[in-house]
Amino acid sequence: MEIEELKNLIDKSRKIVFFGGAGVSTESGLKDFRGNKGLYSESFYDYKPEEVLSSTFLYNNPKVFYEYYRKNFITKGIKPNDAHYYLAELEKKGKDITIITQNIDGLHQLAGSKNVIELHGSIYRNYTVNTKRNFEGIDHILKAEGIPYDENGEMIRPDVTLYGEMLNQEVLNKAIKALRNADLLIVGGTSLTVYPAANLINYYSGEEMIAINRDYIPIRNFIKGNIGEIFKQLR
Ligand SMILES: NC(=O)c1ccc[n+]([C@@H]2O[C@H](COP(=O)([O-])OP(=O)(O)OC[C@H]3O[C@@H](n4cnc5c(N)ncnc54)[C@H](O)[C@@H]3O)[C@@H](O)[C@H]2O)c1
Structure with a gap:
C-alpha cells in the first residue's frame, strides 16, 4: 500500500483505532523487545528479560527487578516522536481516534x-503492594535507591502488567468496544506476539486494516518501515 492511499483512508474514515506496541517508541530511543537490538537480545545478570519482568521475579528479587526496570523503562528525558505527534494531531483536528497501546511509557499522552x-x-x-495506596508519577521510583518503599516500609510497585499477571478486564472491554465500532484499524510497531493483547485485533470487523512495521507481520495491507518516518509524511 502507498502512503497516499493510507492518507486517503484516514481522511475518509469515521472511527479509527490505532493498535500499537513497543516499535512506536523506538524512534524516541526506547528499545523494543523483539526488534533488531531489542531487549530480548540482551540478558541481565544471566536472567532473560521475560523472567525479570514477571510478577514472581518482582516479589522474589525486587532489587534486580528495579535495576532492570529503571534502566530500560524509566528513561527520563525521552520524548514522543512523529508517530505519537501525528496521532495526537489527528485527535486534535477532531478525528474520532482511539489509541490502544501495549506500551507503558506514557508517550502518547505526552504528545497530547x-x-x-x-x-x-x-x-x-x-501502588503499594498490600495496602494498594496509589502513587502518581515516577518521582518516588526515580528517587529511591534500589527498591522503592513508602514511609511505612511497604514496597511500591508499578501498575503495569508483568508476565504471569492478568490484564485489567475493564480496560480490555474498552478496547474491544473501540475495535468493534471502528471502520479503520491501523496496527503499528508491534510483533503481535504478546497475548492476550494481540488477539484483540480479531474484534475488529471493519473492511480496512493496515499494518506499519519494520519487520513483517501477517496483515494483508502491509507498509514496511519506521512508523515515525511514515507518519511524518502524513503530517
Ligand atoms: N516503550 C514501552 O512501553 C515498551 C518497550 C518494550 C516492551 N514493552 C512491552 O513489551 C511487549 C512487547 O510487545 P510488542 O509487540 O509491543 O513489541 P515487540 O518488541 O515484540 O515488537 C516490536 C515490533 O515493532 C517493530 N518496530 C520496531 N521499531 C519500529 C519502528 N520505528 N517503526 C515500525 N516498527 C517498528 C519491530 O520490527 C517489531 O516487530 C508489549 O506488551 C509492551 O507492553 C513496552
Whole structure:
C-alpha cells in the first residue's frame, strides 16, 4: 500500500483505532523487545528479560527487578516522536481516534493524545503492594535507591502488567468496544506476539486494516518501515 492511499483512508474514515506496541517508541530511543537490538537480545545478570519482568521475579528479587526496570523503562528525558505527534494531531483536528497501546511509557499522552487505552498499564502509576495506596508519577521510583518503599516500609510497585499477571478486564472491554465500532484499524510497531493483547485485533470487523512495521507481520495491507518516518509524511 502507498502512503497516499493510507492518507486517503484516514481522511475518509469515521472511527479509527490505532493498535500499537513497543516499535512506536523506538524512534524516541526506547528499545523494543523483539526488534533488531531489542531487549530480548540482551540478558541481565544471566536472567532473560521475560523472567525479570514477571510478577514472581518482582516479589522474589525486587532489587534486580528495579535495576532492570529503571534502566530500560524509566528513561527520563525521552520524548514522543512523529508517530505519537501525528496521532495526537489527528485527535486534535477532531478525528474520532482511539489509541490502544501495549506500551507503558506514557508517550502518547505526552504528545497530547487523550483517548488512549493502556493495555499493560503505565510507568506513571504505582501502588503499594498490600495496602494498594496509589502513587502518581515516577518521582518516588526515580528517587529511591534500589527498591522503592513508602514511609511505612511497604514496597511500591508499578501498575503495569508483568508476565504471569492478568490484564485489567475493564480496560480490555474498552478496547474491544473501540475495535468493534471502528471502520479503520491501523496496527503499528508491534510483533503481535504478546497475548492476550494481540488477539484483540480479531474484534475488529471493519473492511480496512493496515499494518506499519519494520519487520513483517501477517496483515494483508502491509507498509514496511519506521512508523515515525511514515507518519511524518502524513503530517
Ligand atoms: N516503550 C514501552 O512501553 C515498551 C518497550 C518494550 C516492551 N514493552 C512491552 O513489551 C511487549 C512487547 O510487545 P510488542 O509487540 O509491543 O513489541 P515487540 O518488541 O515484540 O515488537 C516490536 C515490533 O515493532 C517493530 N518496530 C520496531 N521499531 C519500529 C519502528 N520505528 N517503526 C515500525 N516498527 C517498528 C519491530 O520490527 C517489531 O516487530 C508489549 O506488551 C509492551 O507492553 C513496552
